[in-house]
Amino acid sequence: MKIQKPAVAGTLESSDAMVTVEPAEEGEGIEFVLDSVVIHQYGNQIRKVVLETLNRLDVQDVKIAVVDKGALDCTLKARVECAVYRSADQKNDLPWGGAIV
Amino acid sequence: MGIVQLIGGCAENALREEVYTTPKPGLVDLHDTGAHRDMDVYTFEKSARALGPYFSEMAVVGYLEDGPPERVFREIRRIGIMAEKAMFRATGGVNTHKGAVFTLGILSAAAGYCFRENGDFETRQILRTVEKMTYSVLEEEFQSMKMKKPETAGERLYKLYGERGVRGEAQRGFPVISRYGYPMMKNCFAAGEDRNRTYLNVLLYIMTELNDTNILARGTWNDLRWLKRESAAVMKEGGAFSRSGYRRIVQMNERCIRRNISPGGAADMLAAVIFLYRLETELS
Numbered sequence: 088m089k090i091q092k093p094a095v096a097g098t099l100e101s102s103d104a105m106v107t108v109e110p111a112e113e114g115e116g117i118e119f120v121l122d123s124v125v126i127h128q129y130g131n132q133i134r135k136v137v138l139e140t141l142n143r144l145d146v147q148d149v150k151i152a153v154v155d156k157g158a159l160d161c162t163l164k165a166r167v168e169c170a171v172y173r174s175a176d177q178k179n180d181l182p183w184g185g186a187i188v
Numbered sequence: 189m190g191i192v193q194l195i196g197g198c199a200e201n202a203l204r205e206e207v208y209t210t211p212k213p214g215l216v217d218l219h220d221t222g223a224h225r226d227m228d229v230y231t232f233e234k235s236a237r238a239l240g241p242y243f244s245e246m247a248v249v250g251y252l253e254d255g256p257p258e259r260v261f262r263e264i265r266r267i268g269i270m271a272e273k274a275m276f277r278a279t280g281g282v283n284t285h286k287g288a289v290f291t292l293g294i295l296s297a298a299a300g301y302c303f304r305e306n307g308d309f310e311t312r313q314i315l316r317t318v319e320k321m322t323y324s325v326l327e328e329e330f331q332s333m334k335m336k337k338p339e340t341a342g343e344r345l346y347k348l349y350g351e352r353g354v355r356g357e358a359q360r361g362f363p364v365i366s367r368y369g370y371p372m373m374k375n376c377f378a379a380g381e382d383r384n385r386t387y388l389n390v391l392l393y394i395m396t397e398l399n400d401t402n403i404l405a406r407g408t409w410n411d412l413r414w415l416k417r418e419s420a421a422v423m424k425e426g427g428a429f430s431r432s433g434y435r436r437i438v439q440m441n442e443r444c445i446r447r448n449i450s451p452g453g454a455a456d457m458l459a460a461v462i463f464l465y466r467l468e469t470e471l472s
Contacts (some may be wrong), residue, residue, distance in 0.1 A: 093192045095248050103243055109190030150190035154241045
C-alpha cells in the first residue's frame with residue numbers, strides 16, 4: 088500500500104497510542120519514531136508490532152510516528168492499520184488485517 | 189522527519205526555548221519563577237512534552253482541509269480542548285500554556301494548510317491563513333459572548349473593557365508578530381546576535397505593543413501602562429544587547445514580582461515567533 092497523505096489514528100489517553108503516518112519517497116523505506124511512557128520496558132516490542140503490521144499491510148515507504156501511552160499490542164495494531172487506511176482514503180470495505188490492493 | 193512531525197516538534201521546542209530565555213520580567217525562566225508560585229521550568233518542560241503531539245494532530249487537520257480555512261479552525265478547537273486537559277494532567281492542574289495552546293495550535297494548523305497549498309512555510313502566508321481561518325468564527329463568538337456568562341479570563345476582560353485579547357490578535361493575523369516580533373528576530377539573527385538576547389529583545393519589543401490580557405487578569409491597566417512604558421525604555425537603551433538595557437530588564441523582573449504581574453501573553457507571542465522562524469529556516 089502507498090501512503091497518499093498524512094493521517095492520524097488513536098488518542099493520547101492512557102492505554103492508547105496516537106499513530107501518525109506521512110508519505111515518504113519511493114525507496115526511502117520506513118522511518119519510525121517512537122515516544123512511549125514504557126519505552127525502556129517495551130520499546131522493542133512496540134517497534135516489532137508496528138513494523139510487522141506495516142509489513143502485513145505491504146507498506147514499504149512511510150514516515151510513521153507513534154506516541155504510546157501504554158497501549159497493548161492489539162491496540163497498537165489497530166491504530167497503525169487505521170492510520171494507514173485513512174492515509175489511503177479508503178473508508179468502506181476495509182480488509183481489516185490485510186492490504187488494500 | 190515528516191512535515192506534520194516537523195510542525196509539532198517545532199511548536200514543542202518553541203515552548204521550551206521560550207521558557208529557557210532568561211531573564212524575563214515576571215515570567216518563569218532559568219533564574220527564577222517570576223511572579224509565579226505554582227510553577228517552574230520543570231512544570232513548563234512537562235507541559236511542552238505533553239502538548240507536542242496535539243500540535244502535530246492540528247497540523248494534520250490543516251494539511252488535509254481543502255475547503256475554506258474556517259473549517260480548520262472549528263475542527264482544531266476540539267483538539268485544543270483535549271490538549272488543555274493533557275496539559276493540566278501533566279502539570280498537576282497548573283495553567284502553564286493555555287494561551288500558547290490557542291496561538292501555537294492555530295499556527296500549527298495554518299502551517300499544515302500552507303504547506304499543502306504552497307509547499308513551504310512562509311511566515312507571511314501562514315499569518316494570512318490564520319486571519320482567514322479565525323476572523324468570522326471569532327467574530328460570531330464575540331457576538332455570543334455578549335449574552336453569556338464569561339468563563340475564561342479573556343472572556344471576562346472582553347465583557348469588562350471590550351479588550352479582545354489573543355482572539356483579536358488571531359483575527360487580524362497576529363500583527364504584533366508580523367510587524368514587531370518576527371522582523372526583530374530576523375534582523376537580530378542576521379546581525380549574528382546570540383539566541384538568548386535576541387529572544388529577550390523580541391519579547392521586550394512585543395511588550396511595548398501588546399495589550400497583554402495576562403497582565404489585566406492579575407493586575408490593572410496601570411500595571412499594563414507601566415510595563416509598556418518600561419519595555420519601551422529598555423528598547424530605547426539598546427534592548428537586551430546594551431548593558432544598561434539588560435540591567436533594566438533585571439530590575440523589571442523584580443518589580444513585576446513585587447506587583448505580582450506576568451506578561452504571559454507576550455511570552456506566548458515570543459514562542460510563536462520562535463516557531464515561525466524555526467519552521468521557515470528548517471526547510472531552506
